[in-house]
Each structure stands twice: as structure tokens, then as C-alpha cells.
Amino acid sequence: MLVPDPKVLRTLLTRYAETRFAHAQNPTPEAQRALDDVTYTLCVTTSTSGIEAALAAADAILAETCCTHAADAASTSNPARDPAGEPVGDPVRDMSQAHLAA
Numbered sequence: 001m002l003v004p005d006p007k008v009l010r011t012l013l014t015r016y017a018e019t020r021f022a023h024a025q026n027p028t029p030e031a032q033r034a035l036d037d038v039t040y041t042l043c044v045t046t047s048t049s050g051i052e053a054a055l056a057a058a059d060a061i062l063a064e065t066c067c068t069h070a071a072d073a074a075s076t077s078n079p080a081r082d083p084a085g086e087p088v089g090d091p092v093r094d095m096s097q098a099h100l101a102a
Contacts, residue, residue: 002047003061006062006065008045009061009062010062012041016039016055019031019034020035039054042054042058045058046058046061
């Protein structure tokens with residue numbers, strides 16, 4: 001399954017919320033068409049058949065993407081530590097640095 005870009009999902013979710021609010025404030029045929037359009041786009045983007053499922057899928061994708069990025073950032077910004085709390089070196093990087101120094 002293709003996973004949509006999180007930026008695209010955020011944009012669509014924002015557009016959906018704005019369009020839904022605009023339609024609630026002024027339920028014109030144009031507002032209904034705009035809401036139908038963004039609803040359809042969200043469903044296609046998330047491979048779902050209804051807006052409730054599309055919103056849930058978008059939330060799940062964004063949560064997974066956010067958690068993945070947070071875990072990646074944590075692993076690069078917080079080096080591994082031994083039981084005494086001392087940083088544990090990266091053997092490959094340490095070997096590369098020793099080789100360059102030689």
C-alpha cells in the first residue's frame with residue numbers, strides 16, 4: 001500500500017476542517033461541492049470509502065510518521081549508554097576515525 005506524504009495529509013485535513021466549517025456557516029451548493037471534493041480526495045488518498053475511515057486512517061498515518069521521526073531523532077541525539085551511564089561508542093565510526101588518524 002502506498003503511504004501518502006504527511007504534508008499532503010495535513011493539508012487535506014486542514015482543507016477538510018475549513019470547508020466543513022464554511023459549509024456549516026453557509027450551506028450553499030458551492031460549499032457542498034467543495035466539501036464533497038475534499039471528502040472524496042481524503043478518501044482516495046487514504047484508500048478508504050468513507051470520511052470517518054479516512055479521518056481515522058489519516059490520524060493513524062500521521063501518528064506513525066510522527067512516532068517514527070521522533071524515534072529516529074531520539075536515537076541520533078541520545079547516544080547509547082552503558083550500565084554506568086557512559087556513552088557507548090559506534091564501533092564502525094570509531095574504526096573509521098582510527099583508520100583516518102593512521
